[in-house]
Structures are given as structure tokens and as C-alpha cells.
Amino acid sequence: MTRPLVRRGFTVTAVDESAHMLERVHGARTVCGPIATLELDERFDVVLLASCLVHAADPGERRALLRTCRRYVARDGCVLIQREPEDAHQGLPREREIAGGLIRVVSSEPVGPGVRSVHVEYVFPDARWTQTFLSRPLTTRDFDSALAEEGLVVDTYLTGDRTWVRAVPAGPDGGRP
Ligand SMILES: C[S@@+](CC[C@H](N)C(=O)[O-])C[C@H]1O[C@@H](n2cnc3c(N)ncnc32)[C@H](O)[C@@H]1O
Numbered sequence: 378m379t380r381p382l383v384r385r386g387f388t389v390t391a392v393d394e395s396a397h398m399l400e401r402v403h404g405a406r407t408v409c410g411p412i413a414t415l416e417l418d419e420r421f422d423v424v425l426l427a428s429c430l431v432h433a434a435d436p437g438e439r440r441a442l443l444r445t446c447r448r449y450v451a452r453d454g455c456v457l458i459q460r461e462p463e464d465a466h467q468g469l470p471r472e473r474e475i476a477g478g479l480i481r482v483v484s485s486e487p488v489g490p491g492v493r494s495v496h497v498e499y500v501f502p503d504a505r506w507t508q509t510f511l512s513r514p515l516t517t518r519d520f521d522s523a524l525a526e527e528g529l530v531v532d533t534y535l536t537g538d539r540t541w542v543r544a545v546p547a548g549p550d551g552g553r554p
Pocket residue numbers: 378379392393394395398410411412413428430
């Protein structure tokens with residue numbers, strides 16, 4: 378994600394707890410560590426929480442992620458959040474083409490209260506791999522409440538499928554400033 382942003386002229390600070398992933402980042406400052414314990418002395422015009430991390434299985438982890446977003450966004454800045462599509466766990470298996478390859482969501486099974494285990498296959502001409510991860514689906518109401526808990530509020534949905542959301546620091550009454 379860093380590369381197209383840098384190409385478009387943005388100054389990017391890329392945070393990831395995987396040093397291996399950060400080795401692939403060029404043209405941007407990198408910070409290696411968990412988002413939840415990030416310690417920086419600055420604020421940003423835009424904070425980006427991608428990869429559906431807002432669906433963390435552990436609500437404490439989700440709160441910590443959103444708290445970090447709120448902490449580092451400038452007063453008049455925004456937080457861009459990627460959510461799962463609303464039908465992410467229905468109609469499986471399902472596949473879509475991406476960048477010359479295929480992503481197949483094979484299954485989504487309940488594994489605990491409000492938590493599902495999702496199994497995904499990635500098929501590309503030169504590589505195939507699978508990933509299994511936990512997800513806590515969030516209704517629009519759950520999502521709004523999760524943001525409100527950390528002082529954020531939805532400003533607008535940026536895509537027709539409502540997966541990309543622009544949130545802003547909430548005003549004193551908890552609504553949009
Ligand atoms: C789907 S990958 C996206 C990688 C890269 N940002 C990109 O756009 O290609 C998700 C990344 O999030 C990182 N990640 C997941 N949870 C994290 C957390 N709590 N703190 C820091 N990094 C995290 C993983 O290490 C992984 O590299």
C-alpha cells in the first residue's frame with residue numbers, strides 16, 4: 378500500500394510489526410512494532426487502518442487499534458478505515474480476480490461468541506498460499522459504537538460497497554465536529 382501512496386507524492390510513515398514486511402517498503406519511513414503501542418511525537422493529516430484490522434477478534438485489541446488512530450490523527454485530519462464487505466461471511470466459497478491472480482474465500486466458521494475463523498486461498502501464476510484468520514464481524518451499529526468508544530465518528534463512506542470509511546475526531550457531543 379505504501380508504494381502507490383509514495384508514487385502519488387504523499388509522505389508516508391509505514392507501521393508494521395513484521396520486519397520482513399517492512400523490508401519491502403521503499404521511499405517511506407518505517408516503524409517496526411505493534412500499532413497498539415506506537416510511540417511517536419507527531420500527528421498526521423491521515424491515519425490509515427487497512428487490511429480489515431478493525432475486525433480484530435479481541436475487542437480490547439480493536440479498541441487499542443482505534444485509540445492509536447485517534448491519538449495520531451491531526452485535529453482537522455481523518456482516519457481511513459477498511460472494513461469487511463457486509464456480506465463477507467455469506468455465500469462462500471467465493472472468488473475474485475486480483476492483479477493477475479485469484480483470491481478465494483473458502484469458508485467462514487463460527488469459533489466463539491461473535492468470532493469467525495476465515496480460510497482464504499491465494500492463487501497466482503508463480504505462487505499459491507493459504508491464510509486462516511479470525512474476524513469479528515461488525516454491523517454498522519457495532520462499527521459506529523466501536524468508533525465512538527475511541528472518540529471517532531464516521532464522516533462518510535468512500536466506496537459503494539461501504540468497505541472504505543472516512544472517520545474524523547468526534548466533536549464534544551460525540552457527533553461530527
Ligand atoms: C495484509 S498485510 C498488508 C501489508 C502492507 N501494509 C500492504 O499494504 O501490502 C497486513 C499487515 O498488517 C500487519 N499487522 C497486523 N496486525 C498488526 C498490528 N496489530 N500491529 C502492527 N502490524 C500489524 C501484519 O504484520 C501484515 O504485514
